[in-house]
Amino acid sequence: xxxxxxxxxxxxxxxxxxxxxxxxxxxxxxxxxxxxxxxxxxxxxxxxxxxxxxxxxxxxxxxxxxxxxxxxxxxxxxxxxxxxxxxxxxxxxxxxxxxxxxxx
Numbered sequence: 822x823x824x825x826x827x828x829x830x831x832x833x834x835x836x837x838x839x840x841x842x843x844x845x846x847x848x849x850x851x852x853x854x855x856x857x858x859x860x861x862x863x864x865x866x867x868x869x870x871x872x873x874x875x876x877x878x879x880x881x882x883x884x885x886x887x888x889x890x891x892x893x894x895x896x897x898x899x900x901x902x903x904x905x906x907x908x909x910x911x912x913x914x915x916x917x918x919x920x921x922x923x924x925x
Contacts, residue, residue, distance in 0.1 A: 838881045838913070846876045850885065857889055865889045880909040884916050896923050 822830075841847050853868030866889045872882030887902035900923055906916040 880906050
């Protein structure tokens with residue numbers, strides 16, 4: 822596999838992880854990602870928190886909430902969310918990478 826092919830596979834995996842069958846969840850995800858990119862961490866947390874309440878089996882909602890918790894310095898809560906991600910999707914290498922960053 823070439824580096825370009827690996828990149829394309831990675832992108833397809835992330836697109837799959839980011840997509841929910843629930844349109845409201847997809848809308849909340851988009852809002853949360855934009856808020857996180859803008860540094861509006863509390864707003865991002867609220868969106869991701871709503872996702873995990875609405876769709877507790879949606880691993881990426883937990884992963885995004887773990888990410889924003891990490892960015893807020895709430896590392897213990899972030900670890901708990903990462904562990905939940907991995908219980909739902911053990912191959913979630915983004916969550917594994919995030920866990921490594923938290924534990925370093």
